[in-house]
Amino acid sequence: MKIRNQKLVFLAVIDGKFNFQFYPEMYGGRPGSIASFSFRLLLAELPMHCGKPKESLTKLFNMLATIRQMLGNLKQGLCEDGNPMKISDSDRADSLRLWNGREVRVMHSIINCALALKDYELAMELLGQLCERDGAPKHALLSALGRLHLQLGDISGAEVCFSEAAEVKGGPPGVRELVDRGLLSILNNMGVCLLYGGHLKEAIAVLESAIASNPVHALHESLLLNLCTLYDMESSKGRMKKFALLRQISRYQADAPTTILEKLYG
Template sequence: MSEKANNLDETDAEVSTERVTNSGLGRYFDNTGHTIFDELVSPNKSNAFATVANPVFEIPTTSPSSFFDNDTLVNAEQFSEQPATIDFHRDAWIPSEHTRKVLRTIATSTPGGNALDREILTMPGLAIQDDMIDPIKEATFQFLGEDESSSRNVLTASDVTQDERGLRNLIHAGCYRGAVNLSGRLLAIYGQGFGKINHPSKHTPHSLQLWFTRLSLLTKLKQTELLENESKPFGNLDKPDMYFIFYPELYGTRPGSMASFSFRLLLAEIPSYYGKGKQAMDNLHKVLATVSRIIKNLESGQGEDGSQLKFDSGEEEDSLKLWNGRKCRTLISIVNCALGMKNYVLASEVLENLYSSIEWKREEAETLSSAIGRVHLALGDASAAEKKFSITRENPPNSKVVRELVDRGLMAVAQNAFQEALNCFQSASALDPSNVMLVNNIAVCLLYTGKLEAAVLLMESAMTRNPVKSLQESVILNLCTLYELHTTHSKQSKLHLLRQLNRYKGDSLDIGCLKLGI
């Protein structure tokens, strides 16, 4: 269901169907301005219906577990062409009282006149010294030999320019491990390389954006232990050295946080990736409380941090739009976290409140309602899901709306009506033939209707027709499971898939999806 790579545009002007369809982890890579970090990747998202043992249905990108990627429904980040105004509002944050006191002391003191207490410093560093290896190359060497392995042609951190452009090139090529390796080299320049955790160093918006990129890629690669160790030094980004005013010699009296809002959301969510969903939920609610406080300040005519600032009416309206958008993004992160914890009741409640609190455009409202319906399916409440899908058996499906056809297909799956589901997914695929998720779902329906060989042929055909797009972890895992059901001699077919991965894919894929017993 996840696409190999998305060109993510951080300039969030308004909601578009393409953004709703293709958004992913790239939400974490937006920044306070247009940078090289703007165009990144979407993750492989788990879904509420998936199991490892059997081929599973792909839930389309309007499902709760993948549709709600924060900036898909609300795109309020870009509201002005005046860079100073954008920076002022986008950088705003309310520090804790202790941090506020420290910053006030720094602002009223002679530069360099204060001895820095280690407790007020953020001291990150790399947790690994060696570069991450390419698992596809390693597996190819192990199973197919040196000749096949030597033919692999993918970018590494040493093959690109040692700067942000090189980082972007690696990410666009699907070489996320190479990008992690390069990010480590670039962070070492800031004195934040291996062994530097708990060592003081200076921070800049650029260094924090490098960390943001690195931690996002580690999230994508499911490197949970490394992710936990490298994210912890940042805490909740509230230490004084996370604010511009901490460095008066560089930024004067410039207010606000050097860390982007999306970095805050990422750090808040990270505990959920290593099994601490409750901690992540608490973190997200703290972010939500601060965002709500900022909105309240703006509505009362104050600045975001509660200061007495004078805005013209247009500027105040733009800032409210920005922060209301961020409130929605935070709520969506809470939904994602709740789904990860399988707390579908909470997810449904938050979504219902979100649905009713904003006047959505028709297409947005229908998509959001559809996603709520899929949460009800996860709860096993087919009747509630049907109401949210706004479909009934008496009314024929709209043959031109892929989303409605998919909704009907999912309803049929929930009712074990696999032939009906097959018809729906096939109709949707006719409208969107390049959609790999639909091909996957058709194959699973074929399996459940007793047409195993047809399912295998369909998925192999998709792989042959468009290997770059079709070679996705979830699809490969399903196909390898079908091979095992189809024959006791499935290894050769799996090795053929490995050859395709060696030829067409970067270093980001989890080789375990081939089920080769590595």
């Protein structure tokens, strides 16, 4: 009987029927649901972890809409549920802080769900909204936005976000900045891995695409040396391709290291 009662209570909470109003002798007529915010958020996120991200996305957006309605009520001088009952300014300020924090938490969950669905546009839009909020951790958010650009293959966009993140943080680079720099350089490492895997043409294509997407930052010594070596291994036409690289260097950089020039003219 005890297990059955617990199951009924659990189903009642899911259905939103298990409210404080049902127990006036215990809660003195307090309004609202006994189900905590964390519990409701867990219920919304569970389908995503069970291979049903679309179901989670719908539930999370419903939660977000409810939270924003409550914030709107508070800003209009009402209670969270729209009741015109007066509350003190300090209580109203506390409620606004609480529900603003919950709004941010649900937005983070929606971003994770959007990434699971490969809806990068939605994820980028929400990250941008979070960056614009007062008191937001812009350094971490801009870094996350840059990594999202990298997933899309937008190296130049990622570089802009990482630069802004470093500017916001200030001071010497930390672990996050070093990881961001490593992610920007990962295409060079991919080219080397492809070469050792016997995929010479694919390795060349990866490095060439990196230069084409962001020549100002991609034309650095390590990548150029690797690409020149790959050109030499590819065919006798590698010299012509190296000359094309030399033209790009002269266009985007004032000078090139001696080792690069020796490799290009070699």
